[in-house]
Amino acid sequence: MEQKAARMLADGVLARVPDLADELVRVIAEQNPGYRRINVVTQDDLRTSCRDNMISVLRLIGRDGADEEQLYSAARCTGRRRAEQRMPLDDVLRSFRLGGRLLWQALVEQARADGTVDAEGLLEIATWLWEVVDSTSAQVAASYHVAEQQLVRIDEQRRATLWEGLLRGRAKDLAFAHEAARIIGLPVDGPYAAVVADVENVNAPTFLQQLLAEHGIDSAWQLRAHMLVGLLSLDSPELGIVLKVLRDSLTVPAGISLVVPGLADVDVAYRQAMLARRSIQLGRVEIAALADRLPEALVLSSPELAEHLIRLRLGPLLKIPVGERRILLDTLEAWVATAGSVSRTAELAHCHRNTVINRLSRIEAVTGNDLSDVPHLELSLALKASRLLPPGPLA
The missing domain is CATH 1.10.490.10 (Globins)
Structure with missing residues (x-):
């Protein structure tokens, strides 16, 4: 045709x-x-x-x-x-x-x-x-x-912008809170906890969301640079089931905040989760709950004061050779943890009590401090700070 x-x-x-x-x-x-x-x-x-x-x-x-x-x-x-x-x-x-x-x-x-x-x-x-x-x-x-x-791409950018707003405290504006809740699919009110974890793989957000949902916990997750951030909508202020699920499933370090009332406070929860994550010593894989790491959080929240405390109570110890330094710091940590008991410290250090006494004497000689006059709280915080903060000029 x-x-x-x-x-x-x-x-x-x-x-x-x-x-x-x-x-x-x-x-x-x-x-x-x-x-x-x-x-x-x-x-x-x-x-x-x-x-x-x-x-x-x-x-x-x-x-x-x-x-x-x-x-x-x-x-x-x-x-x-x-x-x-x-x-x-x-x-x-x-x-x-x-x-x-x-x-x-x-x-x-x-x-x-x-x-x-x-x-x-x-x-x-x-x-x-x-x-x-x-x-x-x-x-x-x-x-x-x-x-x-x-x-x-536009939706991803919008979602990322909303997440940034949430983590910076913009949800204190009720209109923003409702918009963010609609986009991420979580309620405005109710107990919340924040989680931060090292990025294991790009499928982690979906995997964790599904896994928590199986236990009745709604959550939303966002990848930010090299960190995975999660917001958990809880039925109660208890974190037991959350900790169990995350400890059973994550193989990377992660931190969990205290519980906050709602989206308006997730910026606080996010900062708390970051502190909990930072409380994990380098090379260790743990799921750290801030509720169990409050002394570490205090140290990390004020690095200037922590460095001063290290210098005041441990400074000269950090100048001696690393082998002896580790033995003395471990012994001091056990001695503080046992409220100054030489016998219990010896058990923890797997050595004779006279060895503990000699090590404590060596610490006093190096630092110039009489351990009986130093508050154990200061020693405990100084020890935690020395393990968490980057090595300073005294190391």
Whole structure:
């Protein structure tokens, strides 16, 4: 069949496009319930899209391809717009197939009315029609995927911005708190705890969210640089089940905050979780709850005072050779932990009590401090600080 005859037939149907578009809107409502169920495409929007795409398909039938790029613009516009409206692509493409069927019926009716196309010619037009419908659908899908990827990037940026706002305390603004709660899928109120963990793998957020959900704990997670941050919505201020789940599943260091009342205080919880994480000594893999690390948190919260305390109570010890230094510091730590009991310190250090006495005497000689006059709390904090803070000039 000649292109001229096909073009004449298509031109005849073009005059009926406004009525055909109305009919296609009705057919889509009946046979493609996704549009009605999701209800994001207005009647006017759908009618305009149907009309423009029908015109494009009819003009593409029998053409030599010179204007194809321009004639596909309606399909690209539809794909982009439906992606922005979050319409499922399958429903969009189903509507194009319904439109193809309607156009085929119209072409057959036009051929019968004109009497210019025989049965063989109609079969040829049917082939061209569905080739055009397929190519148009491909343009829709390509445009849809491009827009979808852009929307994903925008959503990720928006989500990241909301997370930054939460962790900086913006949820004290009730409007921001409700918006953030809607996006991350957690309530505004209720007990919360924050978790920070070293990044193990990019699938950790999904894995942890599902694992906690199995124990009735809703959570949201975000990767930030080299740290994974989680917000846990709790039914009660108890962290027992959370600690068990995380200790059973994580193989990287992590810190858990105290419990706070709601999203408005997650910035506080986040800082607490970071302190708990920092309380873990280098090279150790632990899940540290701040409630169990308050002395360490105090040391880390004021590094200047901690360094002064180290210098005051341990300074000269940190100058002696590392082998002897470790033995003396471990002995001193055991002595403080046992409230100054030489016998119990000897048991912990696996040595004779006279050895403990000699080591304590050596510590007094090196530091110039009489251990009986130094508060054990100061010694305990100084020891913790020496293990947690980076080596200073006294080391």
